Amino acid sequence: MTSILVLNRNEIDSLLTLPEAIESVESAYIAKENQTGTLFPFISHEFPSGLGEVDIKSGHLRINRVYGLKLISRFPANRDYSLPATFATSLIFDDRTGEPLALLNASGLTYMRTGAAAAVSMKYLAREDSKTLLVVGMGELAPYLAAAALFVMPQLETLYLYNPHGLEKAKQKEPEFLTTLERLLSSRKGKQFHISICEDLAKASLASDIIVTATPSKIPLLQMDWIKPGTHICAIGSDMKGKQELDSFILTRSTVYVDDKKQAAEIGEVEIPLMYGLMRFDDLKEMGELLITGSPGRNSEEEITVFDATGIALQDLSIARRIYDLAIRAKKGTMIKL
Amino acid sequence: MTSILVLNRNEIDSLLTLPEAIESVESAYIAKENQTGTLFPFISHEFPSGLGEVDIKSGHLRINRVYGLKLISRFPANRDYSLPATFATSLIFDDRTGEPLALLNASGLTYMRTGAAAAVSMKYLAREDSKTLLVVGMGELAPYLAAAALFVMPQLETLYLYNPHGLEKAKQKEPEFLTTLERLLSSRKGKQFHISICEDLAKASLASDIIVTATPSKIPLLQMDWIKPGTHICAIGSDMKGKQELDSFILTRSTVYVDDKKQAAEIGEVEIPLMYGLMRFDDLKEMGELLITGSPGRNSEEEITVFDATGIALQDLSIARRIYDLAIRAKKGTMIKL
Numbered sequence: 001m002t003s004i005l006v007l008n009r010n011e012i013d014s015l016l017t018l019p020e021a022i023e024s025v026e027s028a029y030i031a032k033e034n035q036t037g038t039l040f041p042f043i044s045h046e047f048p049s050g051l052g053e054v055d056i057k058s059g060h061l062r063i064n065r066v067y068g069l070k071l072i073s074r075f076p077a078n079r080d081y082s083l084p085a086t087f088a089t090s091l092i093f094d095d096r097t098g099e100p101l102a103l104l105n106a107s108g109l110t111y112m113r114t115g116a117a118a119a120v121s122m123k124y125l126a127r128e129d130s131k132t133l134l135v136v137g138m139g140e141l142a143p144y145l146a147a148a149a150l151f152v153m154p155q156l157e158t159l160y161l162y163n164p165h166g167l168e169k170a171k172q173k174e175p176e177f178l179t180t181l182e183r184l185l186s187s188r189k190g191k192q193f194h195i196s197i198c199e200d201l202a203k204a205s206l207a208s209d210i211i212v213t214a215t216p217s218k219i220p221l222l223q224m225d226w227i228k229p230g231t232h233i234c235a236i237g238s239d240m241k242g243k244q245e246l247d248s249f250i251l252t253r254s255t256v257y258v259d260d261k262k263q264a265a266e267i268g269e270v271e272i273p274l275m276y277g278l279m280r281f282d283d284l285k286e287m288g289e290l291l292i293t294g295s296p297g298r299n300s301e302e303e304i305t306v307f308d309a310t311g312i313a314l315q316d317l318s319i320a321r322r323i324y325d326l327a328i329r330a331k332k333g334t335m336i337k338l
Numbered sequence: 339m340t341s342i343l344v345l346n347r348n349e350i351d352s353l354l355t356l357p358e359a360i361e362s363v364e365s366a367y368i369a370k371e372n373q374t375g376t377l378f379p380f381i382s383h384e385f386p387s388g389l390g391e392v393d394i395k396s397g398h399l400r401i402n403r404v405y406g407l408k409l410i411s412r413f414p415a416n417r418d419y420s421l422p423a424t425f426a427t428s429l430i431f432d433d434r435t436g437e438p439l440a441l442l443n444a445s446g447l448t449y450m451r452t453g454a455a456a457a458v459s460m461k462y463l464a465r466e467d468s469k470t471l472l473v474v475g476m477g478e479l480a481p482y483l484a485a486a487a488l489f490v491m492p493q494l495e496t497l498y499l500y501n502p503h504g505l506e507k508a509k510q511k512e513p514e515f516l517t518t519l520e521r522l523l524s525s526r527k528g529k530q531f532h533i534s535i536c537e538d539l540a541k542a543s544l545a546s547d548i549i550v551t552a553t554p555s556k557i558p559l560l561q562m563d564w565i566k567p568g569t570h571i572c573a574i575g576s577d578m579k580g581k582q583e584l585d586s587f588i589l590t591r592s593t594v595y596v597d598d599k600k601q602a603a604e605i606g607e608v609e610i611p612l613m614y615g616l617m618r619f620d621d622l623k624e625m626g627e628l629l630i631t632g633s634p635g636r637n638s639e640e641e642i643t644v645f646d647a648t649g650i651a652l653q654d655l656s657i658a659r660r661i662y663d664l665a666i667r668a669k670k671g672t673m674i675k676l
Contacts, residue, residue: 001346002422038383067383067392083435083437084340097390
C-alpha cells in the first residue's frame with residue numbers, strides 16, 4: 001500500500017534552517033536557468049463570494065527528482081474569526097515512479113523560501129558595504145525577510161521596521177517579530193545589530209542601503225525621491241494582479257531582476273509599468289542568469305537594483321524536497337497509509 | 339492548529355457506494371451547466387524521461403462549498419517493479435475559509451466517478467430496451483464501468499468482455515474483475531445477468547446495445563461497420579492527446595456528448611476528428627445541458643449516441659466532498675495536525 005509522510009508546521013519549523021533554505025532557493029534558480037526545472041502553468045482564482053482567492057503553483061524539479069504543487073488560499077476576513085488568513089499546502093511526488101512523498105503545511109516553508117529568495121538577491125545585488133536594512137510591512141513574513149537578510153549580510157548594523165498601519169500597530173507586532181527573528185538567527189555569526197521602528201517612511205528609506213517591501217498594497221508606497229543611489233530593493237508583496245508597492249519611476253530607473261519573467265509580468269511589481277509601456281519585457285533579467293553566469297549583479301556603486309519576487313514552484317519544490325529528506329533522516333512527521 | 343483528514347483507498351472503498359457516486363456526478367454536471375461550478379485550467383505534463391506523465395485537474399464547486407484538485411501520475415513501467423502504474427491524490431478545501439478538509443487517495447474515487455459518468459450517460463442516452471453491454475478493455479477501471487452500467491440499467495441481461503491483449507489475458511483478469519464487480523453490485527436490484535468473454539470484437543460490437551471502451555489505445559479499435567443503429571457508446575479511454583478508441587466515422591455519424599467541450603477538444607476522443615475537420619466544435623453537446631433541460635437525449639431509436647468522457651474536476655470535487663461528509667459521520671480516516 002502507498003504511504004505519504006505528513007509534515008506539520010511545527011515539524012517543518014524545527015527541521016528547516018536558513019542556510020538550507022538559501023541553498024535550496026539558489027539551486028532552484030539554477031535549475032530554472034539550465035532547464036533542469038520546469039514550471040507548469042500558474043493557476044489563480046478569485047472566489048465569486050469576494051471572500052478569498054486561491055493560487056496553485058506546480059512544476060517539476062528534475063535535479064531533485066521531485067514534482068508537485070503548492071496551493072495557497074487567502075481569506076483576509078478569517079482574522080475576524082481568529083482563523084489564519086492564509087493556508088498553504090504542498091504535495092510532492094517522486095519523478096521516477098509517481099509515488100507520493102509528502103504532504104506539507106507550506107506556510108512556514110513559504111516564509112522561509114521567500115526570505116531566502118530576498119537574501120539571495122542581496123548577496124548578488126546589494127552593495128557590499130550595506131549597513132542599513134529597512135523592512136516595510138510587519139506581517140508574518142517580515143521576520144523571515146529580516147532574518148535571511150541579516151544571515152547573508154553579516155555586515156548589517158541597523159534594521160529599520162516600518163508598518164504602514166502606523167506606529168501603534170508596529171509596536172504591537174514587535175514582540176512576535178522579535179521572537180521569530182531570534183529563533184531564525186540562533187546560528188548567525190555577524191555584527192550586533194540595532195533594531196528601530198520608524199514613523200517616517202521617506203526618512204527611513206533615505207537612510208537605508210537595502211529596502212524590502214512586504215505589504216499587500218495596491219498603491220505605491222515607496223517614492224523615487226526617497227531612494228538613494230546604490231540602494232537594493234526587494235519588492236516582495238506584489239504577487240497578484242493590481243498589487244504595487246513601488247512607484248513605477250523606481251522600476252524604470254533600476255536594473256530589475258525577477259524569478260520568472262512571464263510570471264512577474266503577469267502578477268509582479270513590474271505588471272503595471274509594463275502595462276503602461278514604461279518598461280520593456282526584454283529589460284527584465286532572471287535571478288538564474290545571475291547565479292549561473294557569475295556575472296556581477298550591479299554595474300556601479302550608484303546603480304539602483306530591484307528584485308521583484310513573485311515566488312516560483314521550483315523554490316517550493318526544492319525546499320519541500322529538502323525538508324522531506326531531513327524529516328526522513330530525523331524520523332519526523334507522520335507516515336500514513338494512503 | 340489546522341487539521342486535515344487523510345482518507346486511504348480502503349476507507350474510501352468502504353464508504354462510497356455506486357448510487358452516491360452517480361448522484362455526485364449528476365450534481366457536478368448540473369453545477370457546471372448552471373455555473374455554480376468552475377473548472378480551473380487543466381495542467382498536463384509529460385516527463386522528459388519518457389517514463390511518465392502527470393495531470394492536475396482543479397476547480398471550485400460552489401454548491402458543495404468546496405474547491406481543490408486531483409493530481410494523477412501515470413508511470414506504466416512501474417508494473418515491472420510491482421508498483422501501481424497510476425497514483426491519484428486529491429486535496430479539498432472549504433470555500434468559506436480556505437481551511438484544508440481532506441487528503442484523499444483518489445484512485446478508487448476516480449474509478450467510481452468514471453463508472454458513474456458512463457452510467458449517467460446511459461441513463462439519458464441509451465435505448466430503454468438495451469439488453470446487452472460490451473466492455474472493451476479489462477483494466478482496473480473495467481469492473482467499475484460494468485457495475486455502474488448494470489446499476490442504472492437493471493434491464494441489462496448480457497455483459498460481454500473483450501480484452502485487446504487476447505483471450506488468455508482476458509481469462510487471467512476475469513477473477514479480479516468479478517470480485518470487484520460483486521462488491522460494487524451488492525445492493526443492486528435487477529435482472530440476473532450473464533457474463534461472457536469475447537474473442538471477436540466485431541461480432542461482440544454488432545451484438546451489443548451499449549459499448550464502453552476503456553483502453554489506452556492510440557489506434558481506433560471500434561469500426562463503424564460494427565456498430566448497429568441505436569447503439570450508445572461510452573468512449574472512456576481517451577484522456578490525453580493522441581489517444582483514440584473509435585474510428586472517426588463513428589463520431590461524425592453520431593450525436594456526441596462530452597463533459598466539457600474545451601477539454602474534450604484538447605484531449606478527448608473527438609480531438610483527432612476535430613483536428614482533421616471531420617466534425618465541428620459546435621456540434622459537441624455537454625452532459626450538463628442534457629441533465630438540466632431534461633430534453634430527450636436521443637432523437638430516434640436508430641440514432642447512434644456517443645459519450646466522450648475525459649473527466650472533469652467538478653466530478654472529483656463532488657465525490658470527494660461526499661466521501662468527506664460520509665467519513666466525518668462514520669468517524670473514518672485519520673485526522674492529523676497540519
